[in-house]
Amino acid sequence: MADVTYREALRQALDEELDRDPDVFLMGEEIGRFEGSYKVTAGLWAKYGAERVRETPISEEGFVGAGIGAAMMGLRPVIEIMTINFILVAMDQVVNHAAKIRYMFGGKVGVPLVIRTPGGAGAQLTAQHSQSLEAWFAGCPGLKVVAPATPADAYGMLKTAIRDDDPVLFCENLVLYNLTGPLPEDGDGAIPIGRAAIPREGTDLTLVAHSYTVQRALRVADRLSQDGISVEVVDLRSLRPLDVDTVAESVRKTNRVLVAEEGWSTYGVGAELAARLQRVCFDDLDAPVERVGQAEVPMPYAKPLELAALPLESKIEAAARSLLAECGL
Amino acid sequence: MAKMAGEASVLDDREHALDLFRQMALIRRFEERTEEQYTRARIGGYCHLAIGEEASSVGSIDALVDGDALYASYRDHGTALAVGSPAAAVMAELFGKESGVARGRGGSMHLLDVERHFYGGWGIVGAHLPIATGTALAMVYRDLPFAVLCQFGDGAVATGSFHEALNLAAVWDLPIVFQVINNQYGMGTSVDQSNAEPELWKRAASYRMHGEQVDGNDVLAVREAADRLLRQAREERRPSLLETITYRHRGHSVADAGKVYRTAEEVRSWRERDPITRYGLLLGERGIASAADLDGIWQDVSAQVKDAIDKAVAAAAPGRDSLYEHLYGDPAHEEQFSRMQAGAPFGERGGEQTWQT
CATH class of the missing domain: 3.40.50.970 (Thiamin diphosphate (ThDP)-binding fold, Pyr/PP domains)
Known part of the structure; x- marks a missing residue:
């Protein structure tokens, strides 16, 4: 199709x-x-x-x-x-x-x-x-x-x-x-609510995102792979219900997690995941959960300021590298 | 009382005429006993009584036909009784019991009776007007020959949702009667203070909608107007705004004595225009009911309310293990949420609800 x-x-x-x-x-x-x-x-x-x-x-x-x-x-x-x-x-x-x-x-x-x-x-x-x-x-x-x-x-x-x-x-x-x-191939294509997806598997870092940020996360994973860093991308797909199980399973494999989102991080999706993961993956985490989102200002108009406020690939990548550096990678 | 078109037909049918009295008497007695039960701490939360407003509520609800939908504000005990919900189930809701009309989840402000097409009991002033409008839209969508009666207080008229709902109803030609039960005050703020145009029915003109005002303490006048406007809604798909002028004898809620923002003289003057006393006198004058007949009705409704209280006292409260019931209704919701328990806050992870309240 x-x-x-x-x-x-x-x-x-x-x-x-x-x-x-x-x-x-x-x-x-x-x-x-x-x-x-x-x-x-x-x-x-x-x-x-x-x-x-x-x-x-x-x-x-x-x-x-x-x-x-x-x-x-x-x-x-x-x-x-x-x-x-x-x-x-x-x-x-x-x-x-x-x-x-x-x-x-x-x-x-x-x-x-x-x-x-x-x-x-x-x-x-x-x-x-x-x-x-x-x-x-x-x-x-x-x-x-x-x-x-x-x-x-x-x-x-x-x-x-x-x-x-x-x-x-x-x-x-x-x-x-x-x-x-592509569109789904099987049946009438209905996809259940409440199940995250893993569009890219990896072993060094779990990068969690939703909506457009998933596309950014995939590009960040590509870039990091060029340096031999293997990133697993989790696409939440649904925020409520939130598929914590799939994220936790990934974190148990990678031992590191970065949550990227387009909204403000404070009280955001990353905050919620961090709270849950520190409980269910306490012994699996090699570093604290990291978050990246929009700069905590109202979105400015001027292009350089807007770019500075957005959670672009460069910002997500920097957050990922910073997290990996904490682990000596 | 002015002669109204609908008066003859109601008064010609003795059972009907007495039923209107019975409904108002039931509401009056129910509200009086509710106030008493509230002071005994058997009823919690907010508690808004409709004493004095019985004719505005009963008159228009009596004009509904089976299939018409009804919406009300949080001053809704009388609404539920007028639509025919069992007094015991209404009282049980106020008591927070599983046998209540909303299984004890809603309380005083969120009564409903879906079987009788009463869709609540709403707590945010003005916000149910758009929802009622959507129900009228559903009737058109499904080509049903019914209308919606949406009751609200005068306080709702100053909200943005009043404007949005009336505008939508008018541009979409929906079968809905908006009834503002003008009891003169939104909490302690008078209609004059809240509205640049205190003749609330005139707002209808902004929507090229029919508007009219009737004496809300005259149950037959309210019934006649509502009947006519509901027919117009059903048959011609035209919305309207009906203002019924009445007065609440009590404060805004049981917690308000209702004294600082109005004079004792004002309250007394309205008590003299009590809708139930007035209708009882009319029934006597016309030879429809004797004083003994009316006494009999009062005794019946008193017994009915006593029975409702007794049943509510004896009824079971919802079990603690039912806390999460009725949050979602889709058959798949348990599966959908099955991966969300991990790392949830204390109390939300399942199986650890061991503490006592």
Whole structure:
């Protein structure tokens, strides 16, 4: 099968789920005639009509809430938030409602809702449009948070998310949309939530990442291999549930671990993994868990400053070499 | 009381007319006993009573047909009773018992009854309006001939979600009636203080939506308006905003005496317009119910509430081992989370819950 872009993988998954289940419908800003701010929904409005590909006003709190209220009736809305930055005005609906409804109502009603939204940075979009906030949501019981890094995972995990009976925050990435790769080959391609992947095996260092940072991690692994350093890359794929078992198994082999993420590290994915790994891999670690993320400032505009703030390959590589140096490697 | 279009039909049906009285009396007695149980520390958390607001709640809920959906704010004990939830299950929820309507997980603010299409009981002011709007969207999506009644307090009108929900409902032509139960105060802040346009029903004009105001202490007037607007929603897919003017006799919650922000004279004047007393007098004037008939209803509802309390006292609290139940509902969730226990915080790793609270 020919390779497709991450964007096309998402579009195909949406198309197939819309076709498979009449309860699935899309809702979001500019997803209809405009075909999506990032063209993920291209062609779907023309194919399925305005009821199933519903254009909304700029009212994130309103239409996320509406998605919740439709999901409570058993529909399966797939909401697009144009970028994750805009989800903040709907934070109350996501965290205080979608996540809590099933529990606080004693299991009597559920919310089979998907919210798709891209994060990421690097195009000088500046402070308010360059964030990766997924870790904030991953800390919230009641939500599931996934962040696929490849077209195959984007396709397969979106299908699973849409079929899931619980609210799923589906984190995409602006830089990933043009990444190409194959689609899953078996069955209808649905990929389970909660299982990390190991796109590259290695023995000296475990490099954990999610979303676009996985692609950076793979390039860092390539560079380090030229110096004879063998890096194992773990793609988390899902942040809640978090597949700690797969990371721990890797760390038991490599004895060193670096967690890279595009968001701020403080209270982030690396912080959570460090806390868990120091417990389950205490005797396996040859060095403290290292973390690397975005510089802890709002994203600046000027290109040299933006580059300095991003967790680029150079920064991840430097963190890896620093960690290895602590071990005399 | 002005003659309303819906009055005749209700009063012509004695059982119906008495049922409205019975529902309001049940709510009144339930709330009085709830207050007492709260002071006995059998009920915890926040506890918002609807004493004085019975007609606003009962009148519109009575106009629902089976299949219509209902949303309410956290002042929802009367909502659940009006929709027909068993008083024992409602009281059990306030007591935090497994037999409660939300299995003791929600408490006073998060009552619901899915079988009767009552979808909560919401704790964040204004935030359930978009959710109710989504339920109306689902009715259109599924081509169901039903409507949504979304009740909320006057405090919700100043929130952004009020605007977003009404705008969405109007641009999408959704079958929903937004009912603002204007009890004059959001906690201790008056409608005048909170709203540049204190005639709340006029907000409807911003959405080219029908808006109207009725006497919220007149159960027949509320019923007539709600019935008409719900029909319009069902049949013409048109949303509307109904303001019912009423008053809460008690404070915002059981913890508020309700005295510092309003005068005793004001409270007294509203007590004189008590919706239940007033409706009882009407039933007497029209020869529908004698004083003895009404006394009988009061005795019945008192017994019903006593029974609810007795059952709630005797009911079992949820077991500690059920703490994690109902968090996720997908059949795969245990498998999905099975690799997350490693290194989890104390208490989250399974098998070590040995401490006592």
